[in-house]
Amino acid sequence: MFKKIALGIVGVLVVLVVWQWELVQYGWMQGRGQLRILWNTKPVADVLSDPVYPDSLKRKIELIREIKHFAIDSLKLDESGSYESFYDQQGKPILWVITAAEPYQLIAKQWHFPVIGTFSYKGFFEKDWADSTVSGLKREGYDTRTGEVSAWSTLGFLNDPILSSFLSRSEGSLAELIIHELTHGTLFIKNNLEYNENLADFVGEYGALRFLAQKYGKDAVPYRNYLATKAFYERYDDHVLRGTKSLDSLYKSFKPTTSIVVKDSLKWQTIRQIVVSSDTITDQRSSKPVRSVNKRRLDKLNLPNNAYFMGYLTYRKQQNRFREEFEKKFGGDFQRYLTYLKQTYPSF
Template identity: 80%
Template sequence: MWKKIGVGVLLVLVVLGLWQRELVSYGWMQARGQLRILWNTKPVDEVLADKTYPDSLKQKIALIREIKRFAIDSLGLDKSGSYESFYDQQGKPILWVITAAEPYRLVARQWNFPILGTFSYKGFFEKDRADSTVAELKREGLDTRIGEVSAWSTLGFLNDPILSSFLDRPVGSLAELIIHELTHGTLFIKNSLEYNENLADFVGEYGALRFLAQKYGTSSPVYRDYLATKAFYERYDQHILRGTRTLDSLYRTFKPSTAVVVKDSLKWQTIRQIVVSSDTITDERSKDSIRLVKKRRLDKLNLPNNAYFIGYLTYRKQQNRFRQEFDTKFGGDFNRYLTYLKQTYPSL
């Protein structure tokens, strides 16, 4: 009897593997990449006790642990086993993410994953596989974008390590990153990528400001630099979001009879204007802050395409919604706001 059941289960798995061969192959690739990283991590306590590691690295690791404690104790994020191990990337990228969009509509390509739901991006631990996927999408006529990722969250399913690339970040950016990813492990809603990313951005920025104020004081250079960085990014984000609305309005004027050469001319003319006008965005950050935090200036020689603008719609479109709800409905009481979000939106 048990032999028959085993054979039946095996047959089902074989059929599923053939039916969803690409999904199974992708899942195996991602699992292998994740396991390779986890296999080569070191416990944080072991790193801190190892005399071969420099004090500067140990200080950043200790700071990450402090940020994590703050996120759990003061912000009320869920307890997590993440960031208790360390992975040395040896200066190499660790993950690549691709996005794609229709050429004359701001509509993203969607990928469906079991349990997690629908995503408008796809991650790869193998660069060759990412490049092959980009080539396939381009053959379909889609705008594409590929970028390196500095961090990711397994949403609490696994314990995420500290990556060596974290340690190059200034304190404010580091705090924002850790709190952002811990937010994903606390609240992640299926099939609501835009909501999840905007919420994690909001909590990351709010939490970073509170952490810096508590540790360094609101008059400290660290706090003032972070505020200046946020002010610059907010102006930049608003500029890009205005650009997406301009592009969307343009695309809506296109008719089926509009020639492709006309569409392309108007599209790239509009995008070029968005890029050129970004030079007017003011920046009060210190030189050290600009050096440490990658500056989001658009490249006039390599114009972004629709996939770039889709990224902003995914990550930044709902920022004001969270701020207004937090201030007006909850009077700036973050713990009450987080409790409300947990009770209102079922998480994975």
């Protein structure tokens, strides 16, 4: 009897592997990439006591520890074992994320994963595999975009390390990044990526401002530069979101009889106008942080496509919603707001 049961289980597993072979391959690749990183991390304490590492690097690591403590102690984000180890990327990218969208509709391709749900992007620790996936998506007619990722969250399943690429960031950018990722570990709703990313962006920016004000003061350069950066990106967000609405209206005006040539001409004409007019957005920072504004700004030589605009909507569309809800319904009381969010949107 036991032998029959065992053979039955093996048979079911074989069927599942064959049926979901691509997903099994992807899961293996992701697991291998995560384990490779975790295997090669060093405890933060070892890095701080190692004379080989420069003081400038150690100061940034100490700053990350302060930011994490602030996020847990003052913002009341969940306790986390993340950012207690260090991984040296040796100047190399660590993860690539691809997004895809329909060519004449603002509809993102979705990927479905067990447990964690549906995502409009897919990450790869191996560039060749990312490139191969992009080639396949292009053959299917999708607009695609590939971006290097500077950080990610395992949502509390693993303890995420400090990556060496973090340490080139300005104080405000670093605070926003760490608080953003810790927010994912505190509240992450299955099958609602847009909500999750917009919420983490909102909390990351709000938390960064509070941290900078507490540590440096509101008249200090780190606070003023971060505030100016936020003001710039709010103008930039508004510009891109207006452009996205223009694109959406254009696509909805297409008729079944509209030729591909006409669609392409009008599409790229509209996108080019969005890009060119972005030059009117002013930047009033007294000094540019290390991660330049050009990292996000539209590129005239390499026009973005629908995948860019859909990715942008995923991260920035609901910013005003969170800000208004926080200020009007909760009077700027972050503890009450976070409690409300946790009770209203249970995390998986």
